[in-house]
Amino acid sequence: MPIPSTPAGGSAASAAAADLSRLISETSGPAEDVSPAWPITPNFPFFLMHWVTDWTVETAGMAKGKPTWLPGLVRHIVLPGCNNNRTLKNGEKATAAYDGAVMKNVRQGAQYLDPERHKLANGSKYSRKAPARSPLGQTGFYFFDAFSSPLDVLPGRKMRFRFDRPEWNRWRLHLVESGVIAPPSPQVLAETQRRHSKRAERTRALTSLDQKEYDRRVAAAAATSATYDGALVPKSKTRRASSSLSSPGRVPSPDDAEAN
């Protein structure tokens, strides 16, 4: 069963069908003993989702390093017993493990990305998995995002990953430009801009610094604030996505009162 549809007024993207059922069934019992397995504790599959108020400015991977507003994407980890994800009852469909949790998040303004539909530029899914075996013998799969690649495991150290931030940023930009994620609300951007503007003001109050350090910090804070003010706001090139933020409608003018 796909993710439940977005309530009226929701975005097209959040109503996208997504199905982790195959992944769930693979983790619900002892996994096949595949070798070689990664020396890491198995974890759970995840969706990526976007809260409509979560936008951030990034430069890595952007054309000419131009600061650009990008949507924040976080994981919805399908972990039973956590945030309404459930242990499956006998005979229950795998999607029952998470559909209630997804429904709740969608109601609160989350947009879900379907691993089958919203793929990377090279056609691969955003989530991947590898056979895993913990040092204590627990076996299963380790789920990770397509932008992370494992580093060499050093003796006595835990497994670590390198994260390809430029590629991650380019994909997030693509999601907006292709209409999967709606462009940000000007109000959301203004709140973040205001926060950075206040930081610049706070920095100007640091009068106990010597002049040279004071000038350096004030210039840096002002530059950061200006970056947020001037960052590129991506636009959808397909007009497919629409914001799930609701508008109070037309603001009445004094003339309306007089007309009554």
Add this chain to the structure above:
Amino acid sequence: MTAITSPVTFAQTQGDLGYAYVFGEQEIRRELAESLNLVGLGLVQLVGNVANTGSDVIRIDRIGGIGYAEAMATMGTEIAPITLTGLTTGYDTVTVARHGLAKSDSYSNQIQGRRLEAKIAGMRQQVVPSWIKTMRQKVATAGAGITDVVGTSGALWTFDDELDLIAYFNETEGFQGDAITLRHPEQFTQLRESIRNEPNFQFPDITLALQGLKAGGGFADWLGLRNHASFDVTASGGDHQGFAYAPGAIGWAVGSTENVEVENAATTMFIGEFGLVIETKSDGNIATSRFDANAWFGVGTCDPSVAPQVRIRSLNT
């Protein structure tokens, strides 16, 4: 027989009369493991028990729009009618899941083994700490799903971010003044490094106070926040996803095991308040014993309208 010649040396006698090594006279040392107990510290609140309810979901309802949430209307005239007003209601849910842990050892290990901690009886005693670790992982995963966020993706946490975090709570209507943070230890390192460059903290007494921001299961209170650190804090998109919340924002529910019928009740441990039951059984045919621990509990975040909550996002270095 070994012939020992004079002068008799340790090198000659050790082979028959000595040891390659002896064990130190102390208890077995435990390898380092995080021991932060969110339940024992009261950082998550128990919201219910699904036992005998016919459900695996606890619903916690809420009400608003009355009392302090609504002022009386000021009437325009002496006979103006009062407009009826209503109230708001809502609910949060916590879903209980099943968890398991099992270990076994041989009769030979129980007979000849030297350390209790490495036998089934000793390992069984460690089930409750494993339960606590599982709970902590769930709380960390639940917190990563909080909607609002402070901090910049791909950037280190700064003192300015810390001020934004405090402002988030103080500028939330109804905030009672108590907030808890659970962050990855690296996020505290980032904060400390940022504070180092903060001119207002360049005084010995303040610097000493800041030493309280140290690892070890818990961090000191600072700027009105009760700070804690855990390696269970999750990462997403190259960023740590720590979080801060007012007490009550994260709750847990349990399925008490007191009704569970087991084969050997006399040797079974029921810890109903944790939804935990630990059974031990043996198989003489292959001379092994094993224990199976089952636990039913769940964790969930409540609506921000009840308890303020915000994610703490910074670069996963």
